[in-house]
Amino acid sequence: MIDLDEIDRDLLRELSRDATQNAGALGRRLGLSQPATWRRIRRLETAGILRGRRLHLDAEALGFGVTVFLGVKLVTKGQVDLGDFERAVSAIPEVQTVEHVLGLYDYRLRVVARDIPDFERILRRRIMTLPGAGAVEANVLLNEERRPGPIG
Known part of the structure; x- marks a missing residue:
């Protein structure tokens, strides 16, 4: 520090x-x-305060007009290897972030899709077939304001 x-x-x-x-x-x-x-x-x-520099890609300009936040609850945590779930979900190109969280859901995913039918295809064919995937809750992003966060 x-x-x-x-x-x-x-x-x-x-x-x-x-x-x-x-x-x-x-x-x-x-x-x-x-x-x-x-x-x-x-x-x-x-000091580890600055860790790399990232380029922000505009998903919409790249043809991905829909962003959805998914809450994913695993069916039975004791019977599912979290590593297996994380590796499988990380291999889906439309999944931008994978966050292991505490609360109602076990994981929070940020997923981009071309449109709602494309998102439905990703959800049915890729996400719902993941090892241990159970209940999901989808929240469609309407708009986003990026902020740098607190700098004490």
Whole structure:
């Protein structure tokens, strides 16, 4: 754990907004030199605060107009190897995220599909045939606002 000063927090906000910015542009925005900015980025990476940089793909622009969050309850947890379920669900290309959760459902999945009939096909042929898959609850995403999250 490292102490973050206000410049570190500003740097994290800028990177969470657009991780493609180079150290020179970030430095100019924050009032730092390029080498000083680069050292701060390296320090944040070494501390594990920054872990990689991701490109956000626009699913809709790629032809996937529907996003559905699925809650999946396993039939009997004691009889199902969670690893088998996780490996099988992770192999489905339309499943973007797999989260093992505590609550009414055992897993929360983020699934993209071209349209509702395509989602129904994915649900029936791929998800409901997974080892241990039981009850599911689907919530269709209407819109999404991405936020960088808290930066203390």
